[in-house]
Amino acid sequence: MATNNNVCDVCRQTSTVTHWCLECEEALCSYCIEHHKKRKITRKHKPIPISKYESLPSFITDIHQLCVYHNEIYQLYCSIHDSTVCYKCIKDHGQCGVIPLDDVDNFAKIIDLELRMGNILKNIESIKEERESNMSTIEKHKAEVKTVRKEINKLLDKLEKDIDEKKNECREKIKKITSKLNKRETETVKCRTIVDDIKQNATNLQTFVILKDIEEIITEKEQYLQTGIDNVEVVVDTGLLNIMNIVHDLKTIGTFDIKTHKRFVSQEPSTVTNKLFLKCERIDNISLSLRKEISISHSNSTCIRGCCISPNGQFLFTDRFKCCVYQLNEVCALRNTWLIEPTLGYGIVCVDAHTVVISSGIHCFKPGLAILNLQLQKKKTFIELPGRTYGVTKEGQSLFTCVQNQGIYEINLTDFKTTRIIRCDITSSSHIAVYSDKIYYTDNNEDCVICCDREGLRIWTFKDVSVLQNPRGIAVDDGNVFVVGEMTDNMIAISSDGNSYRELLTKHQGLSSPSAIFVDRKKKNILVANTGTKAFLYNFSFH
Incomplete structure (x- = not known):
């Protein structure tokens, strides 16, 4: 806070100070405030009346805008050290999760x-x-x-x-x-x-x-x-x-006593406790650019159910009919086709550049997840689950998968410990995506997409049969949900609150019974695969 609010910090004249700039941490007189509004570097600042500033509690005014080490404006946040940093501090936080403060949605x-x-x-x-x-x-x-x-x-x-x-x-x-x-x-x-x-x-x-x-x-x-x-x-x-x-x-007629015990209230849980709200890009601002049209196989009898891109750029597709995985290199040339028994091949996700996980799909004798080595084309281990296993995804050091009639299971990749985190009557052919503390999965029986927290508390449900029928593959980027409709021949984006949607791709762009989708969040790529032999790689951006 200014030491003397009777002196303008800009012109240094003893005159009536009318405003305080929170960004500059300066008191301004009526003359300087007009220049402050017009200067390019400060025109976006939002000075407040000095009376309002003086009424603010000290725990607000004591927060400085400038870095104490570099005298630069704090513009970043380090989640590891839970502190604001300036751009010059980045060298000390190179391995930390640093994000721009502009990406934090304080309003939410x-x-x-x-x-x-x-x-x-x-x-x-x-x-x-x-x-x-x-x-x-x-x-x-x-x-x-x-x-x-x-x-x-x-x-x-x-x-x-x-x-x-x-x-x-x-x-x-x-x-x-x-x-x-x-x-x-x-x-x-x-x-x-x-x-x-x-x-x-x-x-x-x-x-x-x-x-x-x-x-x-x-x-x-x-x-x-x-x-x-x-x-x-x-x-x-x-x-x-x-x-x-x-x-x-x-001896006595009745008894009367006063007892004290704990009374626990049901407080509605917050989905973002101790976490940042990151601003979600609006689905209206999504722009797609076709990069490649991919021919997966020359066979006409294919049934693609899962797709993904490995960290080293390999394209992977599961074929339920042939119980195999197609591996294409970065230029989309078929590199390998290998059988994946005992699974029939449904969902697929990469653990790293050399390891993939494939779900068993409708296989009822040995349902679960197969963890395979890409280089050796050899099974590393098999995780049995109590029902037919469909969609699978990875988030952090855990796998998440849909088990029919049982619910959603989490598998720790360190010790392969299996935990049912959500008990629900999940349908067959459900796909799953996980982002932050939310879980998204499809229900093709009800033609809907469901968003819930990791305790299973439903946050929203999207259902509109005029635009989405028999939803299959699902992926999430920055809270926006991408899902393909097998019977509607399209791909739509659903807003992070589930209240609105936008149709991004249709049969006019080549979609025909699309069944799988994969989003590369870092490279901003979307891979969409039809049930047949065609797939499409798009780059997406927000404008």
Whole structure:
């Protein structure tokens, strides 16, 4: 950042500074900014108002545009050292993967990061809502307890009321019985008093007569007691004893606890984590130039299914009918024809100048990949796979191949370890291409091209039967997809996002049931082979 923003860094005059040039790292006054816009070397610069520059955080303004060693503008990026470099630094990064910064699509990276940040905020909001719902759950259970308590209280209140009613009824019945008993008790006591009197004072005659009357009274009282007196028995079953036993056994009604555990959210994966977005050339800008028309074989009974160009310029084609490989030299003269048993010959890819890999195709007794030595025309090894093996390609130190009904397999070229990386019901005759972190393969049953990441998550599907039917060979350059349609007699280019296409070659350029394609990314060559005996070598460029 400028040490004194009141001084123009160009004219050095103390005047009002209005703009800051990020590329030049200079403060500009209103007069100099006009010249800055007109000068050829700086007219493409994008100065910003000085107020906006001063509001930028320091981690942005502290990034310098000029190399600290050579005072040159940083224009390159070294992926090995993860640093920006200038053109003079290249001598120190000769073996590194250096790319021009102009080829980096920062806008696409920004879109990707914005999507990922949006997903993070969405997940955070979802987690917060879930945590708030915990309190609602607690209040809900508390209300349920209150409801149960209320219902239990209703039952106990009713029981208590019933007890009071029976108590009053019992009191009245006991009162009536007690009244009758009291009357007889009084009469009996009176008779006893009379008996005591006559024992002391009455004559025998008086005693005889009175005792006879008393005996009648006593007999009536005995008969009353013997005939039965209404007994009031209280029969009570409140159920409380059972309830108390249950409560004693339960010790508590329900449990309530708070537990904390990890909650993992499903964050949509980015297809470019820790990678650069490289700008993809538009398919509208593709220009083709025919270099050679190639006669593969003089036989009429050929069925070409794979093609490639070796690092030393040899043209290679697989013939499924004859189970062989045609090897043509750099001037397209037939050099060798050699059998490739046990495979029938389908996809083909070069590992290096002397080694090729050929898939077995419809061979069902020994499906897999044969690794062959070109010079010796001899099999080096055979990698068995669990199903018919069709398209094959190489990316880095791995092979990728389509296995029918099984999915896509990756084979490490160092130890030949085989791993199924994508499980899917892949169709027969599928071809495959790999570029960066994406996998592309054809589905001739559905007449479509599929792009997915290396976990099998589908990114896009291209399907338009008006332009592409029975897709066969597929290749990729800078994200743009080239594919041939066997039934549509054409080759089309599909944009890197799968949303648009362009027909590049048709039967008017000699395509007739094309089945195979190969792209040389370094030399910008495209080799297209018909099912029959013709192939075409094109040079492509972007204008």
